[in-house]
Amino acid sequence: KKVLIGGGTGFIGKHLGQVLTNKKYTIVNVSRMPSTNSITWTDVETSLPKQTNAVVNLAGQQTMDFTRSWTPGFKQNVKNSRVFTTRALATAINKSNNKPKVYVVVTGVGAYEPSEIKKYDEFSPTTGNDFFSKLLVEWEEAAKVDPPVRLVIIRSGVVLGRDGGMIKNMILPFFFGLGGPLGSGKQYLPWIHIEDLSRLITFAIENENVKGILNGVAPHVVTNGEFTQAFAKALSRPALFPVPEFLLNFLLHEERAMLMTKGQHVTPKRVLEYGFEYKYDNIDAACKECAHLFPKK
Numbered sequence: 251k252k253v254l255i256g257g258g259t260g261f262i263g264k265h266l267g268q269v270l271t272n273k274k275y276t277i278v279n280v281s282r283m284p285s286t287n288s289i290t291w292t293d294v295e296t297s298l299p300k301q302t303n304a305v306v307n308l309a310g311q312q313t314m315d316f317t318r319s320w321t322p323g324f325k326q327n328v329k330n331s332r333v334f335t336t337r338a339l340a341t342a343i344n345k346s347n348n349k350p351k352v353y354v355v356v357t358g359v360g361a362y363e364p365s366e367i368k369k370y371d372e373f374s375p376t377t378g379n380d381f382f383s384k385l386l387v388e389w390e391e392a393a394k395v396d397p398p399v400r401l402v403i404i405r406s407g408v409v410l411g412r413d414g415g416m417i418k419n420m421i422l423p424f425f426f427g428l429g430g431p432l433g434s435g436k437q438y439l440p441w442i443h444i445e446d447l448s449r450l451i452t453f454a455i456e457n458e459n460v461k462g463i464l465n466g467v468a469p470h471v472v473t474n475g476e477f478t479q480a481f482a483k484a485l486s487r488p489a490l491f492p493v494p495e496f497l498l499n500f501l502l503h504e505e506r507a508m509l510m511t512k513g514q515h516v517t518p519k520r521v522l523e524y525g526f527e528y529k530y531d532n533i534d535a536a537c538k539e540c541a542h543l544f545p546k547k
């Protein structure tokens with residue numbers, strides 16, 4: 251059983267690799283850096299590794315890389331690193347004589363236009379006009395593969411895990427008691443624990459009836475303010491220092507800061523219908539697992 255993972259070297263990819271390895275899968279990553287168990291994006295243009303059963307794409311330039319300013323060049327990079335890698339794997343799957351059974355692409359809840367009023371599930375339209383909504387449409391379009399290969403697109407919320415993503419960025423200020431809500435704190439914060447996202451990707455690989463769009467979010471919908479309280483409580487720290495929206499807009503650029511200052515109410519209707527069981531279905535349990543200063547081995 252072999253799984254090819256684009257961007258398997260990243261935060262989600264490493265966790266997924268672990269879950270799959272525990273289940274006796276063989277992992278091959280597609281990476282820009284050569285290493286023993288990886289192939290390059292140029293290799294993908296020629297063919298897929300023999301007997302690949304499933305392909306997953308997790309590649310993408312990190313949007314919240316605060317060392318990079320939000321220039322047109324960087325935005326292009328954020329977009330192309332997702333659309334081109336997703337398309338490269340789809341093309342390789344379509345060309346292959348020995349096709350994998352399933353292609354899983356992890357995109358984001360940015361597909362739904364941020365709103366404090368609207369409620370979204372997998373059947374909701376993606377009508378947003380902001381940079382991320384538009385990117386999501388192109389990204390998911392690039393994932394199209396010919397039947398009988400199953401396509402599963404997981405629109406992930408913010409992934410909570412100690413060693414990457416948002417928690418890694420905020421644990422130090424929170425640890426020193428300097429944490430607080432972002433902007434108004436009223437915006438929704440769709441989230442999923444890293445272990446559940448890795449399990450959901452594995453669930454999509456293993457269950458032949460699973461296809462189409464899945465919202466990769468926990469069923470417990472919270473706002474940024476509620477998440478902040480849960481995380482501070484898990485660390486036994488106060489969270490008294492709100493970060494004003496204008497400051498985030500000024501530091502990160504308004505277009506990018508909206509990933510933090512705006513949000514959407516997203517539920518995992520189809521995920522629950524398929525019978526997937528979350529390990530972390532409420533925010534307190536998820537925060538408790540993430541609230542330690544050093545990554546657990």
Ligand code: NDP
Pocket residue numbers: 256257258259260261262263280281282283307308309310311312327331332335356357358359406407408409410414415416
């Ligand atoms: P990471 O940044 O940890 O890893 C992504 C991987 O993508 C890297 O390991 C890297 O692999 C590859 N990569 C980075 N830049 C480029 C580039 N310019 N061109 C090609 N490949 C590149 O990301 P995550 O694991 O956190 O996220 C994976 C995917 O999930 C992303 O598409 C992200 O948008 C999406 N997602 C993540 C969320 C989160 O909270 N983390 C939330 C919602 C969606 P290498 O260096 O080996 O080439």
